[in-house]
Structures are given as C-alpha cells and as structure tokens.
Amino acid sequence: MDGSIWRPLGLATLSGLSTTIGGVMSVIHKPDNALMAGLLGSAIGVMATVSMVELIVKNAIENDGFMIMAATIAGALLYYVLERLLPKLELGSPSKDEEGQLKVPPAVALGPSCGGRRAVHRDASGDRDALPDRAHAQDGERRLASAKSANLMRLGLLMALTMTLHNLPEGFAVAFSSFTSLGPTMALAIAMHNIPEGVIIAAPIYAATGSRWKAIGLATASGLSEPLGALLALLLLYPFLNLERLQYMLAGTGGLMVAVCVIELWPEARACKNDRGMAIGIAIGSLLMSWTLYAGPG
Helix, strand or coil: CCHHHHHHHHHHHHHHCCHHHHHHHHHHCCCCHHHHHHHHHHHHHHHHHHHHHHHHHHHHHHCCHHHHHHHHHHHHHHHHHHHHHCCCCCCCCCEECCCCCEECCCCCCCCCCCCCHHHHHHHHHCCHHHCCCHHHHHHHHHHHHHHHHHHHHHHHHHHHHHHHHHHHHHHHHHHHHCCCCCHHHHHHHHHHHHHHHHHHHHHHHHHHHCCHHHHHHHHHHHHCHHHHHHHHHHHHHHHHCCHHHHHHHHHHHHHHHHHHHHHHHHHHHHHCCCHHHHHHHHHHHHHHHHHHHHHCCC
8 A cells, every 4th residue: 555545544534533523512512302303314415415426326327337236235235234233222312301401311211210309209219208318318319310420421432332333334435435536525424424423422421420521532532433444444455446346335335325324314313303303404414415516526
C-alpha cells in the first residue's frame, strides 16, 4: 500500500468522529423523541438515497447489471448475518419523562418505574402504609438511586460496545467509496447516521456519572472504530482491488447501507413514536443528498 491509504482513513475518521456531535448534543440538552426521530429519519434519507441512486442503480446501468445486483444482495445479506451476531439491546432511544428526567427503558429499570419518588417508595416497601421511618426510607432511596445509576452506566457501555461493532462495516463502506469521487459524499452520509448514535451512547453515561467529558469521550471512542474498519478493509482487500472489483465492492456497500436503514435505523426511528418527525427527517435527508449528488462531480 502507498500514500493513497490516507484518503480513506481520513474520510473514515471524519465520519466516525461525528458521534462526538451527538455526544455534545446529549449533554447540552437531551434530544426529545421528536428530535431523535428527525435525526434518525434524516440518516435514513441520506443513506438510502446515496445507496439506491449512486451505488446500485447508476452502477448497474454503467456496469454488468446482473453482477451488480448480486453484489448488492450479498452486501445486504452480509450485514443481516453480522447484525444477528451483535449484542441485542431491544431498547428505544433515551427519552425524558413528563418531569424532564431521563427515562430508563424497561429492560434496565428496577421495577415498573424509575422516574419518581412514588416509585421509590413502592419498590422499597410495597405499601405506603408500611413505610419505615424517614431515615430508613432515605437510605432506601439512596440505594435505589445508586442501583439506577449503575444500570444507566451499564446501558451506556453496552450501547457503546454495540455501536462500535456496528461502525466497523461502515468503515468498509467509506474505504471502498474513497477510491472514487463519491468518497466525501459517502462519508457525509455515514456521518449523519452517526450523530444519533452519539446521542444514545452519551445520554445514559451522562445521566449515570454526571460527567460531560466521560459521556462525550465514550461517544467519540465508539466512532473511532470506523477508521479501524477502513484500515482492516485496506489491509485485507486493497492488494486485490481493480476497477471492476471496486464497482462490485461499491454495490455491496450499497446493499449493506440499505440493510442498515431497514434493520437498524427504521425500527429505531419508529420506536421514537413520532412518525411526522421521522418523515420530515427522511424528506430533508433525501433532498439534501439528491442535491449533493446532482451538484457534485461525476
């Protein structure tokens, strides 16, 4: 390999570091469900548009259509298989309750609720009439608050691990596209997808520790797996690439990105229960990427 590896590594690093933007957003003002739905929707619009228009349809028209479609299907199936091997959280994005406090998803909450004093008393005693003295009750509240903090920390770390693994194949996508004029556009598409990932990593860490730097740092570290994925792709496949194989790799990348939209982003956006925000985000993301492809080179 020669100096040309710095372009894919640079683009992958820039797109990966966009998780930092999400981390900063989450510690300044936690996004509500409407904003999260919009962010996820815009990521769907951007990634689906660039994949379908540039990597699949245009590629099939200009090259062997049958082989391009086969590569596309192979890329989608690859992500489907990999996704099933990754840790499953089955959690919605962090949200806030009516009092503006971070609401822990049921899978990690202690008891049916963890948001208010009433839930603490119910969990500690089970019966308001049987409450212990005030000192005992306060001690119970402190223990429960500590357990809640530990659960939030566990959630944040598990989110970070999952997103780190998810970012590896995205590094492959940036690496392959960087050998064409589409490289910066692909990096932008994946960067927009990484912003909400940064939010869902940093929000529970910040709620658990109260440290903005820890929350932002962990979100940033998760995004840095993207240049690692790009480096692995270059080490393993770069020596075997030629122009024809590159087009198949790009088609496989398109299939992988469509699979990310369908398997990962769409269900997560629907879980925010704000279909209007999601639809607006998809429209804005698709229009932005369409304009970028029209105005860009090639």
